[in-house]
Amino acid sequence: MFDSVLYRRLAKSYLALILSLMYVPMLIVALASISKSRFFVFPVRRYDMKWYENTFSSLQIHDGFLTSLTVAFCVALISVTLAVFGALAYARHDWRGKSLFQQILLVPVFFPQSVLGLALQLWFNSFGVVMSWEATVFAQLVWIAPIVTLIISIQAFGYDASVEEAATDLGASRWQVFRDITIPLLGPGIVSGFMFAVLLSWGNFPLAYFTSGADVTIPEWLYGKMIGGYTPMVPAVGFLSVLVGALALAIGFSLKAFSGQKDNK
Amino acid sequence: MPAEPIMELLGVDKYFGNLAAVNQITLAFEEGEFFTLVGPSGSGKTTLLRMLAGMDKPTRGDILLRGERVNDRPANWRPTCMVFQSLALFPHMTVGGNVEYPLKCRGTPPSERKERAVRCLELSHLPISYYDRPVTTCSGGERQRVALARALAFDPEILFFDEPLSAIDYRLRKTLEKEIKDIQRETKKTFVYITHSLEEAMVMSDRIGVMRDGGLAQIGSPHEIYSNPVNRFVCEFMGEVNSIAVTRGNGGELWCESMGAAITPPSSVETSFRQGTLMIRPENMRLVNPDEGRSTNVFSGELFNEYVLGSRIQYQIRCKNDTFLVERLREAGLPKSGDQVSFGWNPEDSMLFPE
Incomplete structure (x- = not known):
């Protein structure tokens, strides 16, 4: 049954349907932005780049663009x-309460973000912190840093830890091991973590909103x-x-491709 | 006066919680020897080696390097170097990068580094053209050689090996065993090797230390350990062996319950025991021609299995409730499975271990 022509056609149409459901709205947004009229009417009658x-x-x-960019990079x-x-603390060391700490750290990821935003706002207020893009950086860190830690941890668990021991045994200082072995081997995880x-x-709105x-970020605007x-x-x-x-x-992918190329030289 | 040992362990213990992974080991390595620690998995070999290399600290006891206490000296401050079981090559570097790494850490200028790396590649039988290859494109045997070259580039006073050949196929392992031994002879460095393969230990070592439950059961040359094991454990660990439970009678004669027969013991035997185990290596067992007329330690049984071991053949012979292994050279006119055969051994080739 799975190799009948009908089945294959159905499968293909299903795939096409899903993809269009995902991407047609983006296209409509693009069309809406070049419509001459102030209000969106479909189909678009006259196009204009004035917007x-x-x-x-x-x-x-x-300003919004600069704020968003600054927040994102910070x-x-x-x-x-x-x-x-x-990630190194998780992957290379054993300490009491490790798994408990891990769970506590990850909880904010599962909070509804508007609740987290509100909670952080109240918290900042009670400490007298002025709401600004710096506060947003902090708020987003509460949510994003655990995710990035997860991504980099996967990389840290992914390679044989004895290479670091071997480097030490070959006479490398802690700093040399970190610079020559750990950072290059964590590299792919660092690039993906940074991109994420x-x-x-x-794209984050709720945390910035609160x-x-x-200061106004692009989603807020x-x-x-x-x-x-x-x-x-x-x-x-x-x-x-x-x-x-x-x-x-694109920058991330080309970075990855570039480092991959260097490996296969 | 004998030369001062290069490294010495004095009553070294290592506890993990309440468990003694290494228990009261006192041992000295001589300059330039090839010493192998053998033992089953979990006998504490790797833990011991990690303490020697400076990756772990002993719970008690002292480790001396040329007479100086080095317990607290970390791995990067010891003139020793280890070849890891996983090899631990740096996957993001080329072969040359790996081999040069210890020199780079030391701040050796690049031209000198390359010169030395090339020499080490030669010593471990790797073509110089591999210098620029990413280490991830090397095969298992080549990686083995890169790891060896990297350790040699460090120019350590003692080289440690943590079962590096355990993941390699038989033929290549044989080649590499010989090469490691050759390199040791050529460089005259002290090699401390650990393995669970007694074959590897026998081929390469000047001395062998047999480990059991964190302690040293016996130290000696391969010959001593094989021929004069101090106890049943060492005897069984060092190779296949036939064992017979025996009881000593009042007159000093040995009686084997399971075969219902008296057995002549080796001449030098202590007399203060009742129960014991008599052990005979398969190659010391012989098939006996019934016409020979010998009567000491000769039994008959059914030959029910044969294994060809290259130039030798091993028979499994059933005699009452016991099974015996008899090994001999392969030649024409040998008995076949199903034949009734007589077999025996020279009493002096048997080893008796009182319970």
Whole structure:
């Protein structure tokens, strides 16, 4: 039955259906952003690039873009740093309460993010921390750092730990082992962890909404415009935002491909 | 005066919780010898080696390197080097990168590093063209050689081996055993090797230490250990052996219950025991021609299985409730499975271990 022509056709159509359900909305957003009319009507009658011109010249969007980018890179840098040492603590050392700590650390990942955002806002308030993009970095770290730690831990568990011991035995100091052996072998995990952190932070709305105060990230700007004052700049920014994500992915993949090439030289 | 030992262990213990993985070991390695520690899995060989290399600290006792206490000196400060069971090659480096790594840590200039790496590759029989190959593209045997070259590049005073050949097929293992032995002879370095394969131990070592439950059961040359084991454990561990439970009668004669026969013991035997085990190696057993007229330690039984071991053949012979292994050279006119045969042994070739 599984190799009948009908079955294969059905399977293919099912696949096509799923893929279009996933990607057609993105396409519609792209179309909406180049519609001349201020409100979205389908099919689009007249196209215009003016919303992109407006987008690029908008100071608000400019600021939002910079804020989002700064938050994403701060989150990625800090979470990767924490994750490398966290992963090594998990993979290379035994200590009391290790598995309990692991569970506690992962709980925030399963919280509804709006609840986590609210909780962090109340917490920051009670400490007198001013809501700003810095607070957002902290809030997103609570959620993203455990995920990145998981990703890098997989890498740390994935290679034979005796190579580090062997390097020590061959006369390497702790720092030399870390620089020459640990970091290169964790490399693929560090790259994926960094990418994940950037992408998760870039698209995150609820944590930023509660904690960024006067600073506005791109998802917050989109939300604000949807609530009051839709213009096709919303889909334009949305589409550009997807492009930024795709760019980050492309950079990540080429980094991986490059390091793979170096290995097979 | 004998030379000072290069490394000495004085009453070394290693506890994991309440479990003594290594128990009261006192041992000295001579400069330039090939010493092998053998023992079943879990006998504490690897734990002992890790303490010698500086990766673990003894719970009690002292480790001396040329007379100096080195208990607390970490691995990177000891002039010793280990070839790991997993080999622990650096997968992100080339063959050359791996071999040069110890020199790089030491700050040797690159040109000198390469020169030395090339020499070490030669010594471990790897073509120089491998220098630039990623180590991940090497085969199992080649990786073995890279690991050896890397350890040699370090130029250690003692080289430790943690069962490096256990994952390699038989033929290649035989070749590598000989090569490791050759390198030891050539470099005149002290090699301390651990393995659970007595064959490996016999081929390579000047001295063997047999480990059991964290302690040393016997130390001696391969010949001594094989021919004069101190107890049943060592005897059984060092090779196939026939064992017979015997009881000593009041007149000093040995009686074997299961065969219902008297047995002549070896001449040098202590007299203060009642129960014991008599052990005879299969190659010391002989098939006896019934016309020969000999009567001491001759029994008959049914030959029910034969194993060809290359130039030799091993018979399994059933006699009452016991099974005996008899080994001899293969030649024409030998008995076949199902034949009734007589077999026996020279009393002086048997070993008696009182219970």
